[in-house]
Amino acid sequence: xxxxxxxxxxxxxxxxxxxxxxxxxxxxxxxxxxxxxxxxxxxxxxxxxxxxxxxxxxxxxxxxxxxxxxxxxxxxxxxxxxxxxxxxxxxxxxxxxxxxxxxxxxxxxxxxxxxxxxxxxxxxxxxxxxxxxxxxxxxxxxxxxxxxxxxxxxxxxxxxxxxxxxxxxxxxxxxxxxxxxxxxxxxxxxxxxxxxxxxxxxxxxxxxxxxxxxxxxxxxxxxxxxxxxxxxxxxxxxxxxxxxxxxxxxxxxxxxxxxxxxxxxxxxxxxxxxxxxxxxxxxxxxxxxxxxxxxxxxxxxxxxxxxxxxxxxxxxxxxxxxxxxxxxxxxxxxxxxxxxxxxxxxxxxxxxxxxxxxxxxxxxxxxxxxxxxxxxxxxxxxxxxxxxxxxxxxxxxxxxxxxxxxxxxxxxxxxxxxxxxxxxxxxxxxxxxxxxxxxxxxxxxxxxxxxxxxxxxxxxxxxxxxxxxxxxxxxxxxxxxxxxxxxxxxxxxxxxxxxxxxxxxxxxxxxxxxxxxxxxxxxxxxxxxxx
Numbered sequence: 001x002x003x004x005x006x007x008x009x010x011x012x013x014x015x016x017x018x019x020x021x022x023x024x025x026x027x028x029x030x031x032x033x034x035x036x037x038x039x040x041x042x043x044x045x046x047x048x049x050x051x052x053x054x055x056x057x058x059x060x061x062x063x064x065x066x067x068x069x070x071x072x073x074x075x076x077x078x079x080x081x082x083x084x085x086x087x088x089x090x091x092x093x094x095x096x097x098x099x100x101x102x103x104x105x106x107x108x109x110x111x112x113x114x115x116x117x118x119x120x121x122x123x124x125x126x127x128x129x130x131x132x133x134x135x136x137x138x139x140x141x142x143x144x145x146x147x148x149x150x151x152x153x154x155x156x157x158x159x160x161x162x163x164x165x166x167x168x169x170x171x172x173x174x175x176x177x178x179x180x181x182x183x184x185x186x187x188x189x190x191x192x193x194x195x196x197x198x199x200x201x202x203x204x205x206x207x208x209x210x211x212x213x214x215x216x217x218x219x220x221x222x223x224x225x226x227x228x229x230x231x232x233x234x235x236x237x238x239x240x241x242x243x244x245x246x247x248x249x250x251x252x253x254x255x256x257x258x259x260x261x262x263x264x265x266x267x268x269x270x271x272x273x274x275x276x277x278x279x280x281x282x283x284x285x286x287x288x289x290x291x292x293x294x295x296x297x298x299x300x301x302x303x304x305x306x307x308x309x310x311x312x313x314x315x316x317x318x319x320x321x322x323x324x325x326x327x328x329x330x331x332x333x334x335x336x337x338x339x340x341x342x343x344x345x346x347x348x349x350x351x352x353x354x355x356x357x358x359x360x361x362x363x364x365x366x367x368x369x370x371x372x373x374x375x376x377x378x379x380x381x382x383x384x385x386x387x388x389x390x391x392x393x394x395x396x397x398x399x400x401x402x403x404x405x406x407x408x409x410x411x412x413x414x415x416x417x418x419x420x421x422x423x424x425x426x427x428x429x430x431x432x433x434x435x436x437x438x439x440x441x442x443x444x445x446x447x448x449x450x451x452x453x454x455x456x457x458x459x460x461x462x463x464x465x466x467x468x469x470x471x472x473x474x475x476x477x478x479x480x481x482x483x484x485x486x487x488x489x490x491x492x493x494x495x496x497x498x499x500x501x502x503x504x505x506x507x508x509x510x511x512x513x514x515x516x517x518x519x520x521x522x523x524x525x526x527x528x529x530x531x
Contacts, residue, residue, distance in 0.1 A: 047370045049148060053089035054374045060091045061372060062116040064109060066123050067096040068423020072416040079392050080419050090375050094120070099423065110137060117366040118376075123425050124175065124358025126168075126462045127470065133174035134467065138361040139369060140172040148370050149377035151384070155179065155429070164530040165354040165461035176376050178356035178424070181431040185455075186448035187439040188351050193242050193317050193335040194447070199224065210339045211246045211282060214315075218291040221314035230314045231286070232293040234301045236492055238317035240283060241349045245454070246340030247275040250348025253459035257481065258520055267521050271484045272508050277501055278341075280491040287492055297489065305329070323438030334447020337454040347454040352461040360427035379428040386434045388426070391418040407436060463523035476516040480508060 048054055065075065075081055075094040085091045095116065097105045106122055109115045110132060132138045145153055156163045159182065166173045180188050195207055199221050208214040218230035233239060244250050249270050252259040261268035270276055286292060293299055293307070307313050309327040321329040339345040362372050378384035386405065390397040396411040396418040411418055421428070432440055439448075465473050487504050490496035496504075 047148065047368075047374060049374075050150065052087045055089045055368075055371050058089045058091065059368050059371060060093065061118065061366070061368065061375075062093045062095060063118045063120040064106065064116045064122055065094045065096050065120045066099050066102045066106075066423075066425065067121075068099050068425075070416075070422040072420055072422075075420045078418060078420055079395060080387060083392055084378075084387065088375055088378075090371060092375075094420075099123070115363055115365060117368075118360065118362045118372060119358075120360050121423075121426050122358070122361075123356070124361060126357050126464050127474075129175050129358045129361065130168045130170075130464055130467075132361075133168060133172060134170060136364055138174045139364055139366070140174060141176075141362070141373065142171075142173050144369060144373045145173065148373040149380075151377050151381040151429075152176065155380055159353070161352070161461070162354055164527055165352065166357060167530040168464050169466045169526060174361055175358045176360040176380075176427045177354050178359045178426055179380065179429050180353045180355055181429065182353045184430065184432045184435075184439075185452055186432075186444045187430060187435065187437070188353055188355075189349065189448050189451060190351065190439070191238055191317050191319055191349075192444070192447045192451075193239075194315065194321055194332040195335050196221075196311075196314050196331055197333045198311070198331040199228075199314050207333065207336060208338070209336050211243060211341065214243075214335075214338055215282075215286060215291075218286060218314060219289070222291065225312075228312050228314060229293050229307060230291040231316065232299070232304050232307050232313045233296070233316050233318065234299055234304055236283060236287075236292070236296055236489070238349075240279065240488070240492075242317055243282065243338060243340075244270070244276070244279050245346035245348030246338045246344055247279050247342070248340070248344035248346060249273065249275050249279065250350075251346050251456050253350040253352060253456050254348060255352055255460055255462055257484075258517075258524075267517055267524060269508075269513060269517060271488065272505055272513060277498065280488065281498060283492045284494055284498075288494060297493075308332070320438030320441055320444040322443050323441050332443075334443065334450055336450050345454050346456060347451040348456075350451075350456050350459050352459045354461040356425045357462060359425060376427055381429070382431065382434065385429045385431055388428045389419065389421055389430065389435045403433075405433065405436065460524075460527070463520070463527050465519070465523050469519050469522065472515065473519045476512050476519070480511050480513065480516060483507065483511065 046056060067073070072078060073096075075096065081092065081094070102123055106119070106124075115137070129138065133140070145156070162177070162179065163173070166175065166177060168174060182188070195217070200207065200217070202224060203217070203220045205217055205220065208217045221228050221230040231239065241250070241254055248262065250259055251262070257270050258267050259270060260266070261273075287296075293304070301318070304313075304316060304318065305321075305324050305327050308316060308318075308321055308329045311331070315335070318324075321332045337345055337347045360376050362369050366372055379388050390405055390407070391411065393399060395408070396415075397405050397407050399405055407415075416422065432445075438444060487496060491498065
């Protein structure tokens with residue numbers, strides 16, 4: 001059990017994309033025989049393979065669910081879930097756990113054996129999914145998806161990368177993910193680099209398109225007014241991820257610290273590369289010259305938003321500034337993908353569309369796995385996505401004559417009265433048509449369009465590891481990356497001089513970089529061959 005607790009504490013970020021699909025219709029009914037050996041003795045009511053209700057005789061299910069601070073306190077009373085219960089004849093009891101205690105409570109429930117029918121929005125990592133799936137606690141879904149998940153099955157066929165990312169080393173799929181429409185680049189990107197357009201106009205400068213021009217712009221902002229802050233964000237990580245592509249790093253997206261070395265065509269650990277040193281030297285130059293907000297390492301997002309709202313910030317990497325609640329930030333325009341000193345220009349912050357691998361799992365306690373798969377499958381159709389994100393037509397949203405959707409005034413006043421998706425990590429398909437957050441505004445869509453020409457040729461989701469691999473991978477991954485984080489901050493702030501770079505590389509190698517890369521390589525080869 002100690003080993004299990006240690007392994008389940010590892011969090012690996014996953015993600016990939018999704019497309020606009022229609023909901024399935026029709027009235028065909030199919031008698032089911034459970035695809036899960038654990039439930040063979042259970043009496044499963046007739047489950048429709050298409051259409052609603054899913055079952056003629058009502059059933060009840062209990063879901064463990066994670067509740068983000070921005071999400072409603074009680075999902076069971078929300079119109080979206082009451083409506084879906086009527087449609088399906090399936091009543092779900094959402095048992096909510098706040099995200100701040102989610103991992104601890106979730107692991108206690110699982111290790112104690114008194115767990116529910118399914119875990120919804122519970123932030124399960126790929127390691128968690130593999131661990132509990134291999135133990136039989138989470139049931140395999142391969143056959144169930146084939147028979148009872150027409151919408152999700154269609155996505156698997158349309159986007160092979162989903163299946164590659166979801167398939168565990170034992171060949172099974174144990175979870176339904178968060179999946180973003182691959183065409184909806186704005187939401188896949190998330191945070192973006194923004195320039196203060198009014199400052200550019202005052203300075204008579206065009207939008208910086210190279211790392212040198214970006215540096216010169218920040219220097220110029222500082223000359224406009226002593227109170228102005230050239231660059232402000234919460235910590236340095238988002239800007240580091242933005243500019244590393246100008247040195248050709250992150251050519252497989254931002255879910256890993258590994259990519260492919262274009263010279264050797266082999267895996268490259270980015271923080272141990274010569275190019276990474278140049279990126280840190282660039283960041284250090286800006287830090288030393290006072291081009292970053294003074295408390296860069298400690299300032300929080302809302303404080304940054306307040307500074308931007310004051311009109312004193314020249315640039316920031318943040319979510320859509322014009323759509324941040326509680327402020328009215330103006331004059332910001334999305335930045336182009338920066339070109340570096342050697343001609344490199346890669347959008348290194350690209351994320352996979354398979355955003356959260358472990359958004360929904362079904363446990364071996366579930367007596368109705370077929371009906372549960374049908375229940376969750378609806379949210380991977382356009383109609384289901386519309387219900388999940390927009391709520392009830394004419395109550396929380398209206399549909400305009402041109403087919404576009406818009407939230408009602410009642411929804412805008414208090415969205416938590418209608419839907420539960422706030423906070424992310426949900427099992428659903430998200431599209432530009434059915435999601436109306438800040439990422440869907442014209443400004444964000446225009447900003448994302450600037451990144452598309454420089455999108456990596458392939459964006460990796462999280463990889464999966466065997467139990468044997470995890471025994472070594474987990475401590476190596478934790479220790480090496482902790483050291484890299486510490487040293488990255490010290491190089492940027494100047495607490496460690498770059499004369500110590502060789503010592504830094506030697507330390508990483510002594511910590512087991514070679515073995516770490518070998519394990520990673522095995523996982524990468526397995527990922528390539530999935531499907």
